[in-house]
Amino acid sequence: MRHFLADDDLTPEEQARVLDLAFELKQAPYDAKPLAGPRTVAMIFDKQTLRTQASFAAGIAELGGYPMLVDGSLAGIGVRESVADVARVLGRQASVIVWRTYAQSRLEEMAEHAGVPVVNALTDEFHPCQLLADLLTVREHKQQLAGLTVAFVGDGASNMGNSWLLAGATAGMHVRIASPDGYLPEAAIVERAAKIAAGTGGSATTGTDAVAAVTGADVVVTDTWISMGKEEEAEARAAVFAPFSLTTALFEHAHPDAIAMHCLPAYRGKEIDAEVIDGPQSVVWDEAENRRHAQKAILTFLVEEAMS
Secondary structure (H helix, E strand, O other), rough: OOOEOHHHHHHHHHHHHHHHHHHHHHHOOOOOOOOOOOEEEEEOOOOOHHHHOOOOOOOOHHHOOEEEEEEEEHEEEOEEEEEEHHHHHHHOOOOOOEOOOOOOOHHHHHHHHOOOOOOEEEOOOOOHHHHHHHHHHHHHHHHOOOOOOOEOOOOOHHHHHHHHHHHHHHHOEEEEEEEEOOOOOOHHHHHHHHHHHHOOOEEEEEEOHHHHHHHOOEEEEEOOOOOOOOOOHHHHHHHHHHOOOHHHHHOOOOOOEEEEEEEEOOEEEEOEOHHHHHOOOEEEEHHHHHHHHHHHHHHHHHHHHHHO
16 A cells, blocks of 8 residues: 655655646646545644645545545544544545644554555655645746755754655755754755665755855745744744845845745745745745645545555
8 A cells, every 4th residue: 555654655756757647637627536436535634734724625626536624633633542543444434544743653653554545744754745746836947856956944854854855856856955053854864865866866965054055056945943833942943043044135146047935834034035935936826836736646646556
């Protein structure tokens, strides 16, 4: 049974296939109905959500399926019932389970017992659906992925930092992560990405110099400094991350036709200047829309794999 729990669950060839499919589905959003029946997709949300819930619900409906919303707080997964028992129940009600939760280990346990494909809609460790949308967006604007340089500035130890390393390397991109000391990605993730990059022609590097990372980059990415669950660190993080804000001055070091990305929600004046996110080189609204198309593609891929 195939699942999509982390970015490198897809080989380079499979990632390219999913992105090709996402592009096709975007051109004709109502033509493909692999979930006709309608087949049910269970969507569980333990964390706050806007884009994830909206894009999955819309995408599942466009694929001919039924998006069944499961309120994580009411289900009490891991408290009222074990993850394994919830997996066994939902696996008999749904064709796919989509879960936005905290620990990656919870998602892995769900996948172990569900008997149907499980999709990571965000965990503390990875955000692979966002990266499929981001890669689709980059490809639309740059007509390619392999060989491009992407700079991620901010909290490199976040799910987005981890996912950019793995997904970017899988796509053959040169991924540079710039973060303050103490906020760089774990060495194991960097090594995992470097091993992938060795086979795709990409690279994965980390450092503490934002200007060096952004200089000449084709794509510049940032994200909130205050990930969900770290709100109590807001004041301390603001001081530490200030030199890594994607300001107009920092963005000027990128390639002249570079694009700026942010997975949202954004806090203008903190991790990104309003002039950058609302400027002509920003593609954040394309990113937000492309969540739907990319997620439709990974759902289609997993359903087809399950039936083969």
